[in-house]
Amino acid sequence: MKKTTPLIQWHKTLRSEGDVEIPMDPAYYEALHDRIMSAVAKTEMKPEPWYARPGRLLRAPWRSWFVPAPSSAPSSRS
Amino acid sequence: MVGRGLETKTDLELVGIVQGGDRRAFSELVKRHQRGLLRLSLRFMKDLSLAEDVVQESFIKAYEKLAGFEGRSAFKSWLYQIAVNTARNKIREFRRETTDIDKVHLAVDAVAETTLVHGSIADLLQKEVEKLPFRQRTALVLRVYEDLSFNEIAHIMECPYDTAKANYRHALMKLRETFEKRQELKSWTADVGGFWSEMNQYVEAEG
DSSP states (O other): OTTHHHHHHHHHHHHHHSOOOOOOOHHHHHHHHHHHHHHHHTOOOOOOOTTSSHHHHHTSGGGGGTSOOOTTSOOSOO | OHHHHHHTSOHHHHHHHHHTTOHHHHHHHHHHHHHHHHHHHHHHHOSHHHHHHHHHHHHHHHHHHGGGOOSSSOHHHHHHHHHHHHHHHHHHHTHHHHHHHHHHHHHHHHHHGGGGGGSOHHHHHHHHHHHSOHHHHHHHIIIIISOOOHHHHHHHHTSOHHHHHHHHHHHHHHHHHHHHHOHHHHHHHHTTTTHHHHHHHHHHHHO
16 A cells, blocks of 8 residues: 555656646547548558468468477487 | 447447448547547657657558457557557657757756746656656656556557566656756755655655
8 A cells, every 4th residue: 555655646746747738629639530531541451461360370381390290200310 | 320339339349340341430449549649649759740640650550450450459559559669760760850959958958957947847857758768758658647557558568567667667767866966956846745755755665
C-alpha cells in the first residue's frame, strides 16, 4: 500500500503539470477522420505474410531441415 | 443502421469485419482512436500538423497490415506501437531541422533561466522530458500520460517487460537528477505542492 500512494499522487501531479493541449472541437476530428479515411480509401490491405501463422510455418518446404533424422539413418562420423 | 451497429462492436470485432473487406468498420476504429493517437503523437512531435501526419500515417500502416493482426494484443496497443515507430521515424527525418530548433530554444533558455518566475513548471517539465532518449521518453509518456501497464508498454516498445520498466525508471531518475542539480529549480519546485519530494519517494520505493 505504501508504494501505491506516492505513485497515484505522482501520476496526478505529473499529468496535470505536463498535459498537452489537443483540439477539442468535434468538427476538427470529423475533418481529421475524413482526411484519414480518404487516404485509407487509396490504400490496399497487404495480404497476410506466409509466415504469419505457425501452421503455415510448419508446412513450409524447408521444415524438413529441422526434423531430426531417423535413428536408422547412417551417422556422419562412420 | 449499419453505422449504429458498428458503434456497439468491440475493436476486435471491428477488425474482423475490416479483414472481411468492409472499410466502414475501419472508419469506426479511426473515430475511436484518433483523439488518443493525436495526443500521443503530439507528445513526440510538438507540432500539431506533424502530429496529424503521424496519426494519418499510423492509420494507413495499420490498415495495410491489418490482415496480419491476429488479436493476440489489444488493437489499441498494436496501433500505438505503429504510432510510436512512425513518430520515431519522423523525428529521424526531421532531426536536422529539430536540432536547429533546439539550438534556438537553448539560446532562449539561457536568458529565461534567470527569470524562472515567468516560466511554468509545465514548460520546464516538457523541455526536460524532450531531452530524454527516445525509449525512455516513450516509456514515461505511455506510463504517466496514457496510464498503460508495463505489459502494454513492453508490447508497444517491442521489448521485454523489465526493459520497459527500466526505461521508465531511468527517465524518472534523470528528471530527478536534473532538477536536483539546479538549485534554483529545487527551491522553486518546493512551492509546487512538494512535487519532487513525492517523485523522490516513488523512485526510492520502486528502487
